[in-house]
Amino acid sequence: MDKKVSELLNDQINKELYSAYLYLDMANFYTGKGLDGFANWYEIQAKEEQDHALLIYQYMHNNGEKVTLEAVAKPDKEFNALMDPLTAGLEHEKYVTSLINNIYAAAQEAKDFRTTQFLDWFIKEQGEEEKNSQDLITKMELFGNDPKSLYMLNSELSSRVYSAPSLVL
Ligand code: FEO
Numbered sequence: 068m069d070k071k072v073s074e075l076l077n078d079q080i081n082k083e084l085y086s087a088y089l090y091l092d093m094a095n096f097y098t099g100k101g102l103d104g105f106a107n108w109y110e111i112q113a114k115e116e117q118d119h120a121l122l123i124y125q126y127m128h129n130n131g132e133k134v135t136l137e138a139v140a141k142p143d144k145e146f147n148a149l150m151d152p153l154t155a156g157l158e159h160e161k162y163v164t165s166l167i168n169n170i171y172a173a174a175q176e177a178k179d180f181r182t183t184q185f186l187d188w189f190i191k192e193q194g195e196e197e198k199n200s201q202d203l204i205t206k207m208e209l210f211g212n213d214p215k216s217l218y219m220l221n222s223e224l225s226s227r228v229y230s231a232p233s234l235v236l
Pocket of ligand 1 (some may be wrong): 086119196
């Protein structure tokens with residue numbers, strides 16, 4: 068594998084684990100606020116990020132690449148208002164999209180089409196991640212200020228269930 072592509076993929080494992088940690092911190096914030104549905108939504112989000120890390124980890128090993136696991140940074144976002152994790156989540160997903168695009172571009176430049184094909188799933192997933200984050204913000208803007216509506220929204224988010232990623236390596 069091209070050295071730069073391999074390094075970027077290795078780094079992305081760390082970025083995905085950080086994402087998991089960041090989302091767990093959001094779940095942590097909502098649990099503290101008594102909003103178990105929001106917490107559930109972000110706990111599942113954290114699991115999905117772990118899956119993303121493991122998919123890249125597995126892909127690297129399947130291709131004979133060495134994986135180096137680095138320290139995962141402390142979640143560094145500060146949350147005060149109920150809206151804060153939602154906007155931070157969207158901002159973070161846009162950042163992750165830029166990282167995935169960057170790896171994709173490097174793989175394309177190296178004519179590593181196996182990796183571009185592998186990343187196709189992530190490109191699509193990022194589209195969904197950004198949409199989900201935006202949808203949550205929209206709902207919160209519409210209903211977040213009314214306690215009864217917030218209760219309903221919290222109930223809706225408590226129904227989210229985890230499902231394993233659709234990508235099979
Ligand atoms: Fe792994 Fe939310 O992107």
